[in-house]
Amino acid sequence: MPIAINCREISRAISLAGSILALNALAFAMVSPAGAFTAYVSNEKGNSISIIDTGKMEVIKTVPAGHRPRGIALSQDGGELFICAGDDDLIQILDTKTLSITGTLPSGADPELLILSPDGKRLYISNENDNLVTAIDVATRKIVAEIPVGVEPEGMELSPDGKVLVNTSETTNMAHLIDIQSRKIFANVLVDARPRAAQYTPDGSELWVSSEVGGTVSVIDAADPKIKQKITFEVPGLSKEAIQPVGIRFTQDGKKAFVALGPANRVAVIDAATKKVEKYLLVGQRVWQLALTPDGKYLYTTNGVSNDVSVIDVASLKVLKSIPVGSFPWGVAIARQ
Amino acid sequence: MIFKHGILATLLAIALPAFAFPASSADNIDVKVGFIRAPHVRETLSILDIPAADDGIAGAGLAVEDNNTTGRFLGQTFAIEDVLLPPGGDPAAALTGLIQHGVSLVLADLPAAELLALSGAAKDKGVLIFNTSAPEDSLREENCRANVFHIAPSYSMLADGLAQYLVWKQWKRWFLIKGSHPEDELYAGALRHAAKKFGAKIVEELTYEDTGGGRRSDSGSVQTQRLIPVATQNAPAYDVLVAADESEVFASYLPFRTWDPRPVAGSAGLRPMSWDGSHEQWGAIQLQNRFMKLASRRMNARDNNAWVAMRMIGEAASRTGSNDPKVISGYLTGPDFAIAAFKGQKQTLRHWNQQLRQPILLGDGRMIVSVSPQEGFLHQTSELDTLGFDEPETKCQLQ
Numbered sequence: 118m119p120i121a122i123n124c125r126e127i128s129r130a131i132s133l134a135g136s137i138l139a140l141n142a143l144a145f146a147m148v149s150p151a152g153a154f155t156a157y158v159s160n161e162k163g164n165s166i167s168i169i170d171t172g173k174m175e176v177i178k179t180v181p182a183g184h185r186p187r188g189i190a191l192s193q194d195g196g197e198l199f200i201c202a203g204d205d206d207l208i209q210i211l212d213t214k215t216l217s218i219t220g221t222l223p224s225g226a227d228p229e230l231l232i233l234s235p236d237g238k239r240l241y242i243s244n245e246n247d248n249l250v251t252a253i254d255v256a257t258r259k260i261v262a263e264i265p266v267g268v269e270p271e272g273m274e275l276s277p278d279g280k281v282l283v284n285t286s287e288t289t290n291m292a293h294l295i296d297i298q299s300r301k302i303f304a305n306v307l308v309d310a311r312p313r314a315a316q317y318t319p320d321g322s323e324l325w326v327s328s329e330v331g332g333t334v335s336v337i338d339a340a341d342p343k344i345k346q347k348i349t350f351e352v353p354g355l356s357k358e359a360i361q362p363v364g365i366r367f368t369q370d371g372k373k374a375f376v377a378l379g380p381a382n383r384v385a386v387i388d389a390a391t392k393k394v395e396k397y398l399l400v401g402q403r404v405w406q407l408a409l410t411p412d413g414k415y416l417y418t419t420n421g422v423s424n425d426v427s428v429i430d431v432a433s434l435k436v437l438k439s440i441p442v443g444s445f446p447w448g449v450a451i452a453r454q
Numbered sequence: 455m456i457f458k459h460g461i462l463a464t465l466l467a468i469a470l471p472a473f474a475f476p477a478s479s480a481d482n483i484d485v486k487v488g489f490i491r492a493p494h495v496r497e498t499l500s501i502l503d504i505p506a507a508d509d510g511i512a513g514a515g516l517a518v519e520d521n522n523t524t525g526r527f528l529g530q531t532f533a534i535e536d537v538l539l540p541p542g543g544d545p546a547a548a549l550t551g552l553i554q555h556g557v558s559l560v561l562a563d564l565p566a567a568e569l570l571a572l573s574g575a576a577k578d579k580g581v582l583i584f585n586t587s588a589p590e591d592s593l594r595e596e597n598c599r600a601n602v603f604h605i606a607p608s609y610s611m612l613a614d615g616l617a618q619y620l621v622w623k624q625w626k627r628w629f630l631i632k633g634s635h636p637e638d639e640l641y642a643g644a645l646r647h648a649a650k651k652f653g654a655k656i657v658e659e660l661t662y663e664d665t666g667g668g669r670r671s672d673s674g675s676v677q678t679q680r681l682i683p684v685a686t687q688n689a690p691a692y693d694v695l696v697a698a699d700e701s702e703v704f705a706s707y708l709p710f711r712t713w714d715p716r717p718v719a720g721s722a723g724l725r726p727m728s729w730d731g732s733h734e735q736w737g738a739i740q741l742q743n744r745f746m747k748l749a750s751r752r753m754n755a756r757d758n759n760a761w762v763a764m765r766m767i768g769e770a771a772s773r774t775g776s777n778d779p780k781v782i783s784g785y786l787t788g789p790d791f792a793i794a795a796f797k798g799q800k801q802t803l804r805h806w807n808q809q810l811r812q813p814i815l816l817g818d819g820r821m822i823v824s825v826s827p828q829e830g831f832l833h834q835t836s837e838l839d840t841l842g843f844d845e846p847e848t849k850c851q852l853q
Contacts, residue, residue, distance in 0.1 A: 227743075245740050248523055267527065268520045269740050287737065288765075288794065289524040290772070305527040307772060311737075311794040330794035356837055358799035380798075 160443030188230035195452035243270035400427035482529035488552035513757030517764030546575035598850035609644035611842035615814025615826035617648035625693035682711035729758030738796035
């Protein structure tokens, strides 16, 4: 989420300005524009990308993609969307203006998730079948490095300072911390079963890793890569097995975290300081990936089994709407335009 | 033997780059696991089911590769020593040989009687056994053993998984047809119990006698086409024909040949299984792809059970930093153990009999039709415990 990284800086300035100007949330809400951003949702079984106008909260177009599109990421300017087409063993580049596929990048076998470096020059991809993280030079479209990691690489994350690349491996059950400069792993942290997403807090002090099968989120100290706390979840009426944390997103001020709980059909809202779960928001079925609008006001969730996207209002913590998309929505990325 | 060398070679190849990464744990450990197996019956009704030479152990071999990939970050290596027993071979003698080679963890692909003999021989040696194939409920109930972990599901877990789906479908009137061998009766017993437990009714029961002879001939279908309708006629009204044929005598002949046009389930048609080559949900496709690359064939239930068993050992070793069977056993039976095995939810051990809790797949060998437990079958601790004998009814006293 390079966009998110950039937005963090901007949002910090905005939120600071906002709190200085007035604490009147109502006035702030009325003044702010409807926030017409563009959300892109990959449909794993639909082999397509649903494009949502976040102002209208509607799908405005569906464009065909390669086979089994899952992880997606936007270029810094939002002009290009990189799509992992897992069953085609390549990355597709979608021009977000013309909505046509303008090219492909080599990716290695079965790419699942990817992340773009803050300068937009490098793309890092997890290859499920090869136990590798692949680094691609975007300009030359060439693979520049392959980094061996654990079994079934999945989640990808970059530290806010851009120096550390994180990969999670689903069967090895580790978060691998890779030094970007040397491309060497410098720490491996064992977490609970089947780690999926890794996400740094906006200040870069903590790395949160979700364990889908273990049912927990591990909070890792970024400076001394060890687990300092584990967050567990409990939803009345649901068995432990149904709680399967996947996507993680922090609010731009870093105060709250959202964690998608898969077949529990809920998004947990966590106080990032105390690590206490404050609320469970009921969304669609098998909620996996999350993305915030660039203004930080809305959280979009992909609900694979119910074929829709839920929109959560970050301020009120209310689920505003479900937007029907394609078959088995998986990834989501939101651009300014 | 060739297989064993293959694994060692792989081990070596993977072990080398380990020096590139400093191990985070202080001591490097080697985990040597034995695999004792009896030859599988090759007399199957369908040629597609004839077991390969590396049936079962190939799954363990893949897990050794997976464990070694993880192990290079922790300074741990895993290896497997394969012992294929000759017909009537003594598993206790095989165990003695393995112990001499430093093995204290053993995967067993053995019939129930041999498994019990192995468990008895292992008892004073502190060796742990992982049952990867024997489905007999008695091994988890009156004959349960403290040094045996059951990775394969029991007959009752399989039967309950099937029954839940048939009841969900409102196919509650069953015509049960069972073979004449003791294990057919064990499976039939589990199916009767499942019918009672979930509200289905067996409206007719029939035994299909095994009169001997070969399983196939050049014009076999001509005869079976006449035989099966006759064998299934005059039944009271029923919804589904449920077959218990553990001995590969008749079940696969039933679909499309019954007197009444009815679906078939059990040993043919819709089968309850712990794994199938057609299963790809919940990331299973990744495991299937890795297995295909290694073994050049699809992964069956025995391969998968062996993979899960070896991964459980790998998981225990990576979490505890130990290869001591006491420590491994303590971790597996403790509160922190959970294994991810591509069936949509965490799998844990039933502490009262050391059976791995697991969803049961229902499929026809080409597609997975459904996965049990079915929605609505509730349980106070884990819905997975709606499958098989539950804690309040267990006869197991671990010792």
